[in-house]
Amino acid sequence: MQNVLTECSYTVDDAVTAGKEQMLTKTSLKERGWTDALIRKFLGEPDVLRPNPHYRSAPKMQLYKIDRVIDIEQNEAFKAALETARKRSETRKKSAIEQAERLREYIRNLKIEFPVWSKQRLSQEACDHYNRLWRNTEKRATPQSSEDFLSRISVNFLRHGLTAYDMELYLMFGKIGSVEGRVLLKARILECIAETYPFLKDECERQRAEAWGNYYYDTWYDWHDAMSQH
Incomplete structure (x- = not known):
């Protein structure tokens, strides 16, 4: 099973500061294995919304408190859901690879x-x-x-x-x-x-x-x- 934040330290680049608190972006969460469904179920609404520093017209950045993320990642229910999501993702990826290869083979023939x-x-x-x-x-x-x-x-x-x-x-x-x-x-x-x-x-x-x-x-x-x- 992929390490979670409690088992692997994050770098400064993973986190951003909002006031005095360290936050994680939605992208950083996904790099840890979180999915949109897991974020909705266990984290809910973001703790902070901040304008995108690179693209003003882009949707606001969704930020989540690191302490809250760590607490949730220690939860057994979350660990089980994360493992289920990981297996489901691997199955989808394998199926997608096989379907794409079948299409390539069809075109070749x-x-x-x-x-x-x-x-x-x-x-x-x-x-x-x-x-x-x-x-x-x-x-x-x-x-x-x-x-x-x-x-x-x-x-x-x-x-x-x-x-x-x-x-x-x-x-x-x-x-x-x-x-x-x-x-x-x-x-x-x-x-x-x-x-x-x-x-x-x-x-x-x-x-x-x-x-x-x-x-x-x-x-x-x-x-x-x-x-x-x-």
């Missing part, structure tokens, strides 16, 4: 094939597809458009128009691992496009790098935003 057309025909098909999408606007594509533009709309046409990409995204929505899965699916399709049409390799690589870059940025931003809430 997808059969993705494209018709082999001439560059001229592919460009025309891509232009027709683009013009249908933007028919109610002034945007138009022609085989005489710039090479970069034609490469981009050709890759997009192959991905959206000739695969089940959008349906797969729909079916994937809300599943564990779907955030990563969306990028893996796009990367897999781009890889197949580049293999079928080598002249689109640079555009496929650009879109693949962009997709992974957005994924890592969004993942970091979500974590950073969650941390600012506490």
Whole structure:
């Protein structure tokens, strides 16, 4: 069982001062194994609410007296509840890992094939597809458009128009691992496009790098935003 505060000293960084009393943030409690449910059940409302020192627009920091936390952590009922929460968390994590891996395996095994057309025909098909999408606007594509533009709309046409990409995204929505899965699916399709049409390799690589870059940025931003809430 994970050590609690009574069994392991905390550092100055773990605590903040409110008046003359040492306090723990909600984040510090969670690092000790506390869950939201345990906090609600055993601690209840925070002892002090303080404006977030890093983000003024963020919710106020929830602070809890260290002495009160220590007293509760000595309670046998709390220790039992903490152990139950730990086991439940481990079970959920294991299940999530297994589900995410199944999704990765599914994407790896997808059969993705494209018709082999001439560059001229592919460009025309891509232009027709683009013009249908933007028919109610002034945007138009022609085989005489710039090479970069034609490469981009050709890759997009192959991905959206000739695969089940959008349906797969729909079916994937809300599943564990779907955030990563969306990028893996796009990367897999781009890889197949580049293999079928080598002249689109640079555009496929650009879109693949962009997709992974957005994924890592969004993942970091979500974590950073969650941390600012506490």
